[in-house]
Amino acid sequence: MxxxxxxxxxxxxxxxxxxxxxxxxxxxxxxxxxxxxxxxxxxxxxxxxxxxxxxxxxxxxxxxxxxxxxxxxxxxxxxxxxxxxxxxxxxxxxxxxxxxxxxxxxxxxxxxxxxxxxxxxxxxxxxxxxxxxxxxxxxxxxxxxxxxxxxxxxxxxxxxxxxxxxxxxxxxxxxxxxxxxxxxxxxxxxxxxxxxxxxxxxxxxxxxxxxxxxxxxxxxxLSPFADKTSAQLGLIPAMTLRSEIVALRGVPAGTGVSYGFNHVCETPTTLALVPIGYADGMPRALNGAGAWVTVAGEPRPIVGRIGMDQFIIDVGPLAGRLKLGDPVVLFGDPERGYPPVEIWSGLMRTINYEIIASIGPRVLRVPVDGDAA
CATH class of the missing domain: 3.20.20.10 (Alanine racemase)
Known part of the structure; x- marks a missing residue:
């Protein structure tokens, strides 16, 4: 997962x-x-x-x-x-x-x-x-x-x-x-x-x-500089952090999401559950900070409080196109359309080094030789 x-x-x-x-x-x-x-x-x-x-x-x-x-x-x-x-x-x-x-x-x-x-x-x-x-x-x-x-x-x-x-x-x-x-x-x-x-x-x-x-x-x-991207330095980010959708649910307007209900859905929408959390190196403080992931190639926001093992995204208009098991990319090479890890580090006011070094042991490291995932 x-x-x-x-x-x-x-x-x-x-x-x-x-x-x-x-x-x-x-x-x-x-x-x-x-x-x-x-x-x-x-x-x-x-x-x-x-x-x-x-x-x-x-x-x-x-x-x-x-x-x-x-x-x-x-x-x-x-x-x-x-x-x-x-x-x-x-x-x-x-x-x-x-x-x-x-x-x-x-x-x-x-x-x-x-x-x-x-x-x-x-x-x-x-x-x-x-x-x-x-x-x-x-x-x-x-x-x-x-x-x-x-x-x-x-x-x-x-x-x-x-x-x-x-x-x-x-x-x-x-x-x-x-x-x-x-x-x-x-x-x-x-x-x-x-x-x-x-x-x-x-x-x-x-x-x-x-x-x-x-x-x-x-x-x-990854770039060690705030003013230069990896691509501008001629570098290619090596890690793509992925998970998958394990639950989909349609909810009405006014639905509270995750612990504390610090996010409440303003309109009817569809929520997707992704089984990765702060025990895996996903900063809990990303909740409500504006972080996003990609699903079916589209950016979708993280909503509700991030748990130890899971987080929730609002997939909204993508709902009819999605099924259980569909991949979710948390970060990767922005040249391939993925969120850069610097989104997380910027929101956390830290450096990209800390984010990648904190990815937990439950995350399986899979070497990929070529473009095929």
């Missing part, structure tokens, strides 16, 4: 688009279940399209990708204090290292297994999250150089994350990143990859590309 169709051609197209724009290595981030699309589905398609590395936030996500059959390079960078780096080394997972303790822990795991570990050093250039602060760089870089010379680790890359706080701040962060790269080289390490840009800088700031970029939402075909 609840399906998120994931277009493999769209993902391949989006990764190819990023490669075209940058000409360098592309790291495709599939954290949080591939931003709600299915991490393994997206990882496989991205690697087919030429992605250099698949990125996750944490080690558990990376190991799950290995278990699902993804054998390409994987990088993860957000570690709990009890993370078992031996698992990462054993599974050939590259680690983002943010401090000296993590580096030494990784070295111990590599020595224990008799296997060289691969890492990317993460430095904080102004976002103030994880990553080594500038005062810790010299000691971290010196230790990394020592361990690399001993054959315990390979320092494949160095990276940071932009705050997206405007061009001036981006440039200040880039200057700090340049200092970090220079410091690492002075310590005797030449990183193969330097990555600073995420989706926004990848699409809008070529001077921040370095020789690798790290994209999330762009790989899924």
């Amino acid at each position: 609840r399906v998120a169709e994931i277009s493999l051609p769209a993902i391949r197209h989006n990764v190819a688009r990023v490669r075209e724009l940058t000409g360098g290595a592309v790291i495709v981030v599939v954290k949080a279940g591939g931003y709600g699309h299915g991490a393994a589905i997206v990882a496989a398609a991205a690697l087919e399209a030429g992605a250099t590395i698949i990125g996750t936030a944490d080690l558990e996500e990376a190991l799950a990708l290995r278990e699902s059959g993804i054998d390409g390079p994987i990088l993860c960078w957000l570690h709990g204090v009890r993370a078992d780096f031996a698992d990462a080394v054993g599974a050939d997972i590259e680690l983002g290292i943010s401090d000296l303790d993590q580096l030494n822990k990784l070295a111990d795991a590599a020595a224990q297994l008799g296997k060289r570990a691969t890492l990317h050093l993460k430095v904080d250039t102004g976002l103030s999250r994880n990553g080594a602060s500038p005062g810790a760089w010299d000691e971290l870089f010196a230790r990394a150089a020592e361990l690399e010379a001993a054959g315990t680790v390979r320092v494949r890359g160095i990276f940071s994350h932009l705050a997206n706080a405007g061009d001036e701040n981006d440039r200040l962060q880039a200057a700090r990143f340049d200092e970090a790269i220079a410091g690492l080289r002075a310590a005797g390490v030449e990183p193969e990859l330097q990555h600073l840009a995420a989706s926004a800088a990848t699409l809008r700031s070529p001077h921040l590309h370095y020789n690798a970029v790290r994209v999330g939402v762009a790989a899924y075909g």
